[in-house]
Amino acid sequence: MAGLQAGAPTPTALTLHSQSRILEIVFSDGAQFRIPFELMRVYSPSAEVQGHGPGQEVLQTGKREVNVVELEPTGNYAVKPVFSDGHESGIFSWDYLYFLGSEQSRLWDDYTRRLEAAGQNRDALMIDASAHACGNH
Numbered sequence: 001m002a003g004l005q006a007g008a009p010t011p012t013a014l015t016l017h018s019q020s021r022i023l024e025i026v027f028s029d030g031a032q033f034r035i036p037f038e039l040m041r042v043y044s045p046s047a048e049v050q051g052h053g054p055g056q057e058v059l060q061t062g063k064r065e066v067n068v069v070e071l072e073p074t075g076n077y078a079v080k081p082v083f084s085d086g087h088e089s090g091i092f093s094w095d096y097l098y099f100l101g102s103e104q105s106r107l108w109d110d111y112t113r114r115l116e117a118a119g120q121n122r123d124a125l126m127i128d129a130s131a132h133a134c135g136n137h
Helices: 037-042 094-102 104-117
Strands: 011-017 022-027 032-036 068-074 078-083
Touching (some): 022 094, 032 037, 032 094, 037 078, 037 104
Antiparallel strands (some): 011 022
């Protein structure tokens, strides 16, 4: 399981900065990252965001102001953030947080390209597709 590989860096410090909406994380190998909550939210490892396979990802919008209201430990290998928009199904392993931190620039570029391709922007309201699944409007 991700986060449990022998010798993989583990967090030595983890701090939520609610006002600036940043997760600051320091790893045992000396790497230190400041990961925006928005980046965490749009790249949540949950099936709700990632889908159940390639091509099923759900483009997240309107997450610029999202906050982490709680950070729950998950064993010794991960944390589960509870976001202010109600999202709480993503489990962020240490490996995944390291990936988000180290690949931030590339991930932001990819996210902005996907937004542009969809004719969306970061602040557009999310359309809840599940709200219409039963025919209710």
